Amino acid sequence: MVKFFGKPVYKGIAVGPVLVMKKGxxxxxxxxxxxxxxxxxxxxxxxxxxxxxxxxxxxxxxxxxxxxxxxxxxxxxxxxxxxxxxxxxxxxxxxxxxxxxxxxxxxxxxxxxxxxxxxxxxxxxxxxxxxxxxxxxxxxxGGGDENDFAFREPSIVLAEDLSPSETVQMDKNKILAFVTVHGSANSHTSILARMMNIPALIGVPMDLDKIQNGMKAVVDGFQGEVILEPNEFACREAENKIAKEQEKLRLLQDLKGKDNVTKSGKKINVYANIGGVGDVGYVLENDAGGIGLFRSEFLYLGREDFPSEEEQLQAYRQVLQTMGERKVIIRTLDIGADKQVDYFNLGKEENPALGYRAIRICLKQPDIFKTQLRALFRASVHGNLSIMYPMITSTEEVQRIYEIVEEVKQELEAEQILFKLPEQGIMIETPAAVMVSDELAQMVDFFSVGTNDLTQYTLAVDRQNEKLDDFYNPHHKAILRMIQMVIDNAHKYGKWAGICGELGADLELTEEFVKMGIDELSVSPSMILQLRRRIRELDV
Amino acid sequence: MKAFEYTIKDELGIHARPAGMLVKECKKYQSNITISKDGKTVEATKLMAVMGMAVKCRQTVKIQIDGPDEETAYQGIKAFFEGNL
Missing domain, CATH: 1.10.274.10 (PtsI, HPr-binding domain)
Known part of the structure; x- marks a missing residue:
């Protein structure tokens, strides 16, 4: 058994014999x-x-x-x-x-x-x-004989690189996966593989001369891994994964295009949480109704300096265009606490979870905030955008945000730059925000409950401290009552309320949330289909 | 001679396919048509040369048209840029 790693350009698992394509x-x-x-x-x-x-x-x-x-x-x-x-x-x-x-x-x-x-x-x-x-x-x-890509049995195609012509000439039903030594994510081979829905890996450092046709292999497009001559365990694991994928496809087929309504007719929006432009594919693949939490931190992490307005605009626009009419809720910058970035020069804190983070940075350093808002407002014309502000504790903060929003609006108008003001909501993740949610509801368009932070702040349990795992109980009545309060206050003023924390994907609680009157649940893409099935089973 | 400047709005710039379409459009006319960017000028009827300029989003190109049908070419090519790029 030998393993190689490469860059996956399309997810999926395949097991089968290999076919090495040598150029004429x-x-x-x-x-x-x-x-x-x-x-x-x-x-x-x-x-x-x-x-x-x-x-x-x-x-x-x-x-x-x-x-x-x-x-x-x-x-x-x-x-x-x-x-x-x-x-x-x-x-x-x-x-x-x-x-x-x-x-x-x-x-x-x-x-x-x-x-x-x-x-x-x-x-x-x-x-x-x-x-x-x-x-x-x-x-x-030379007379025009094209390469003959007829295979006898379905195979995993290994090649140095594949040209678009070669890729299309192959009989689709006989290809289990593509693996190439070279190639870029921009190449047509990658694009075609994605369109054909077969696993594909590029940049896999294999010596093709040492590989014989017919050798058994596993291609794992999730891990970016090729296993040549896999042992029994690896085979079984791959087959389990394939079965899981098929189950997902079956669910998808059952649910595609169907509304997420309970038996008694209550409709719940099921959206996806994502952390980067690259995840949008999973959102669509799992047929989510929209994006309920798009963490914008990816734009700021792993780099040396602040991302420019244009850079941000491009990323947001790409997501909005890909999502079309579906709603996309982008959360403004949530740096600090467990997500540190050098160039922000945040300094070390005794207690980062209660420290200088998220909206607090944005309000103290409005230049950073304004750049993001400008990019968001400009991107907004390209799709169905909403934005939400994290870590809110008071109406004064929202007031201050709106002042900055107004400044940004006036600047864009003065510069005659096309923009559209998106729907604006807030994250409810502090007990303070819960307690004043009746007042907040009159100021914003929607609430999204961040249950992870809300639980940590309410129960006074540090999420990073493993010793406290037994004390971290997100099913605590205090949390559930708070969620009820938030939903009620939203509805009182004609606003909607959702959950984007991990609790939203807790299938044991789905029934309770629906009973509480929740309007939206936003969960990781892999949970979408199961959650939708659960909602459709409910009779409340 | 007719000329105009245009700033590319398409996110990908003048990439392969629009370059091909542009060349096709320009070949319709008898006039000599060139496209310039940053002091470099190529004939707009040559695909690889146009692609070779690697015109990106927000860059400005200058199109010059010279010949018997320059008036219609100007209209057609300008409309092409505005509609596709």
């Missing part, structure tokens, strides 16, 4: 020719043949993976019409009196090097496209 003999020989014009005619014929192949591939890709992903073959067709590319080939043939294959290979290398050298990840990935069309031309020059 790519060594193109250079030979002198007599008649350059004859060679050029050959090139033109090959271009025509390649164009026809690409048209067929385009048609195949449109039906199999959709128009957006298929567009790459349209681009390939256009690249093949490119005057500079063709002129370069003709020139080499004429000036060096060499064979067409050689001229194409050299030109392909030159152009792909140009792209590879560019200071832009997207354009770098285009080097593979130039290689792909050049290889296609060379194949066509």
């Amino acid at each position: 003999d790519e060594q193109v020989k250079r030979s002198k020719i007599e008649n350059p014009e004859e060679e050029i005619r050959k090139v033109d014929q090959a271009v025509e043949m390649a164009q026809e192949q690409l048209q067929k591939l385009y048609d195949k890709a449109v039906t199999e993976v959709g128009e957006t992903s298929a567009a790459i073959f349209e681009v390939h067709q256009m690249m093949l019409e490119d005057e500079d590319y063709l002129d370069a080939i003709y020139n080499i043939i004429r000036t060096e009196t060499v064979n067409a294959e050689y001229a194409v290979a050299v030109t392909g290398d030159n152009f792909s090097e140009m792209f590879a050298g560019m200071d832009d990840e997207y354009m770098k990935a285009r080097a593979a496209d130039v290689k792909d069309i050049s290889n296609r031309l060379i194949q066509c020059l």
Whole structure:
């Protein structure tokens, strides 16, 4: 048993025999020719043949993976019409009196090097496209036999790298997974794998020459792991995971498009909690109704300096556009306590959970806050955005926030920048906020209860202290009564209330929450389907 | 000669597919059409050259059109930028 690790570009598990894809003999020989014009005619014929192949591939890709992903073959067709590319080939043939294959290979290398050298990840990935069309031309020059990707049995495909052409030509029903030694997350192979819903790993450091066809392997797209010749335990584990995935798919099929209503007709919004743009895929995959808690900290963590307004705008906009009409609730910066960032220079605290964190930083250092608000308001025009403020304890804080919001609004108006004020809510995670929730409800659009912090503050139990685990009881009546109070006060003023803490995913409490009148539950994507099933079973 | 400047709004910049569409649009006209950025100028009918400029979001390009049908080309290409980029 040998394990390799790589970067997963599509989740999923596969078990099966491997098939190593070796590129055909790519060594193109250079030979002198007599008649350059004859060679050029050959090139033109090959271009025509390649164009026809690409048209067929385009048609195949449109039906199999959709128009957006298929567009790459349209681009390939256009690249093949490119005057500079063709002129370069003709020139080499004429000036060096060499064979067409050689001229194409050299030109392909030159152009792909140009792209590879560019200071832009997207354009770098285009080097593979130039290689792909050049290889296609060379194949066509040799008579046009395309590689035969017919497999006998469903297999895990291992390759150095796969070109979009190769990926689409394969029989989809016979591919269990893709594993490549090279490749980037921007490459079309990755995109196609995602569209085809098969596990795919890139950047796996394997020596393909040492691997034989038919060897058994497990590809785990969750862990980013390939196991060659797995032992019995690893196989069993993989099969369990596959069974779990299938159960999920079955649930999904049952629930897709159905409302989350109890038997007595009460509708509950089930949203997802996520911590980064990359998680949006899981939200959609699990058919969540929206995003109930988008932690914006990911933008601030793991870097040297504050993220710019533009950077934030791009991230928010991407999420909003991907989510379409579904609601996205972004929580403003919640740094401090257990999430420290060097460049904030927060300093060490005796008691960080009760310290300088979240909205407190934003109110004390409004420049940081304003940058985020500007990005959020600007992104808001691209989808269904709500924002919420963490760690609120008083109406004065909300008042102060609104003053800053007003300043931001006026600035954007003065600069004539397009924006839309999103719905604004607050997190209820301090006992103080619970106690004044009747007043807060008149100021904001919604409440979202953060049960983790609310429990720690209410029970005076430090979440980080393992010795206190026995005392940390989120089912404590004090917490449940507080949640009831928050919901009642929200409803009194026509506002909605939800839960975005871990308690929201506690299926033992779902019935009670629904009885209390909760409007929304936001949970981790992996809990969405189970929670939806639970809600539909309830008769309250 | 007609010319205009345009600041790219598409998040991905002039990436492969729109570059292809732009080239297609420009090939419709007889006029000589160029696209420039930061002092570098390429013919707008050459896909790889256009892609090679790696025009990103919020960068400004200048389009120059010179030839017998420059008036219609100007209208068509301007509309293309506004609608797609």
